[in-house]
Amino acid sequence: MRNSASNPKKRNKFIAGILAAGVAGAALSAGVVSNTPAVLAAPVTVDTPQQNFGFADVVSKVSPAVVSVRVTQDVKPTADMGRGGFASPFDNLPEDHPLRRFFDIPGQGQTPPGMAPHRGNRQAIGQGSGFFISDDGYVVTNNHVVENGSTFTIVMDDGTEYDAKLIGTDERTDLALLKVDAPNTKFTYVEFGDDNAARVGDWVVAVGNPFGLGGSVTAGIISARGRDIGAGPYDDFLQIDAAVNRGNSGGPAFGLDGKVIGVNTAIFSPSGGNVGIAFAIPASVAKDVVASLRQDGTVERGWLGVQIGQVTEDIAEAVGLSEAEGAIVTMPDNETPASKAGIQTGDVITAVDGETVTGPRELARKIANYRPGSTVEITVWRDNASKTVDVTLGDLSQLDEAASIDAPRSNGSPVNPSSLSGYGITLTPSEDGKGVVVTDVDPDSSAAEKGFQAGDTIVAVNGSEVADQQDVSAAIENASKNGRRAALFQLRNGDGQNRFVALPIEKS
Incomplete structure (x- = not known):
């Protein structure tokens, strides 16, 4: 008898038979016999339109509206003025300012090698970025760019310079508004877009004045939303990975439609260079603040007058809430709108005028959006039940004048522990x-x-x-x-x- 392996055709049939038997055996050994193929879940697919992609069209349209902001400030006599007299706007920040950790660079502020220390009265020059929001010369920038400035100069992308005056600033959101008076001149300007429609992963284009180099363009994506960097009670930054450096502060971050979705304000950088983490004030915040500055030169915010904390899962369980949302009142200040309306320590504020409050910072932003004197309906969770309290808001400027509770303290030794x-x-x-x-x-x-x-x-x-x-x-x-x-x-x-x-x- 001839071995089937010696005949190619018979050998193939022989192997196929073994394989078929093996598969059937495996099915029988598992207790299942099925001729139906396994059904797998469909993988994720994204339909992306094919196009010759680039940013040149956006940049060519918006660049004329983006400017450099040069600030001079009178400085006290010092034994050492570094950088050849060039001052960064970040140097204006107080030593204990929360943004310091984003801007401080080791070695800066020292006299460069080969240069003698500057002595006596002088003017320091700082530079940042900004952008026109109207054809009659209103320019948006950062508060920390213009802070302590005595004169302001707007430098266009073609090198033309204009004097500007300061209309107003808002330290809490780090925004400022300047005005160029140039009769018979119409400036190219841009408008704020809808940052709420922008998603993580969307493209952004940053235009500004990094290191005093003039109009520079970088691109990246929105890498996160709602960032809290400890800069203030209204932190809600967009995080972007476009290359933003010192001098980009106050400059715009554009969507691909040419509208401003954020105002660049801070970078995170242990070394001082770009590491792909920058923060921009959302357009929705900037638009309202700038409108108030333009109208009144200041920003008025409602004031509730409470100290609040995060509602954790444990706290929600302890007070009987089904969700860990809202803001728990740790202390209502004395003689404030909240205390006068009956809000108590331990209340969990869950809504303002029927709109859900998810956390302390959202509550702060919601209250700040109301003008002083407004009456709002505050929903609180107390004693396992939801209650509503009408509160007439005060003016946030009263915050420093408001009395605070003098808490009892024990300074003696423990007794009968x-x-x-x-x-x-x-x-x-x-x-x-x-x-x-x-x-x-x-x-x-x-x-x-x-x-x-x-x-x-x-x-x-x-x-x-x-x-x-x-x-x-x-x-x-x-x-x-x-x-x-x-x-x-x-x-x-x-x-x-x-x-x-x-x-x-x-x-x-």
Whole structure:
């Protein structure tokens, strides 16, 4: 008998038979026999129009509207003026300003090698960017570009220079408005677009004056939205990866339709060079602020008068909210619109005029959009129920004048400390009888994990004021009986600042 392997045709049939038998055997061994092919989910596909892509058309249209802003300022006599007398607008920022960490560059401010220190009175020159928003000469830039400036010069992309005057500034959003008076001259200008329609991944084109080099163009994408960089209470920056450097501040970030979707204001850079992380003020914010500056030379904002914190999952559970949204009131200031309307410590603000509040910064922005004297409906969650309170807003300029609560403090030694069983904290009554002082925290306890610290005063638990450990234990037990998995502690530190911490209830 001849071996089938010696005949190619028979060998192929033989192999095919083995393979078929193997597949069938595998199906039988699995307990399933099926002739139906497996159905796989369709992969993600994106229909992208094919085109000769570039930014030249956008740049050619918008560039004439983008300008350099040169600022001179009188400076005090110093023993050392670096950079040959060139000052960056970022140098205007106070040492403790939150934006400092985005702008400081090691070695800057020192006298360059081979140059003698400058002495005596002089004028420093700083440069930034800006853009026209009207044909009669209104220019938008950053507040930190013009801050402390004595004279302002607008330099066009063709080198033409115009004197400008300062119309107004808004430190809280880092925006400023200048005006060029040039009779019989119509300037090319751009308009604000809708940044809310811009998505992460969309193209942006940044035009500005990096390092004093004049009109420079870079491109990138929106890499994130809603960034909080600690610059102020209204942080809501667009993050872009276009190459933005020192001197680009105040310049526009354009969408591909040639409309401004952001005003470049900060970079994150440990070295001082571009690392692909820049922040722009959204057009929706800038548009409203600039309109107020143009009309009144200042910005008026509504003021509620509360200190607020984030609602975490634990806090939501402790107060009976289904979602971790809103802003918890850690302290209503004395004699403020909020306190006069009856808003209390521990209230969770969930809506303003029926619009949901997702967090503290959104609440701050919503209130700021109202003019002083406006009456708004504030929805709060209190005692497991939703309530509405009408509040007539004050003027934010009153903030510095508003009285703050003088929090009780315990400066004496602990008296009769006692341990709160199962929670890893040791308590003692405060000297004035208001609250219970935390004298020790077990570093391995859930209390330490949640941020309890020795010296904190427990003011209330689940909205009930406490004066001793028994009050604390009773409030926790009551929360447990009501089906809560966490108890909400109102803590006050030695500086009089309140915060809320939700501590999981230990089951005995």
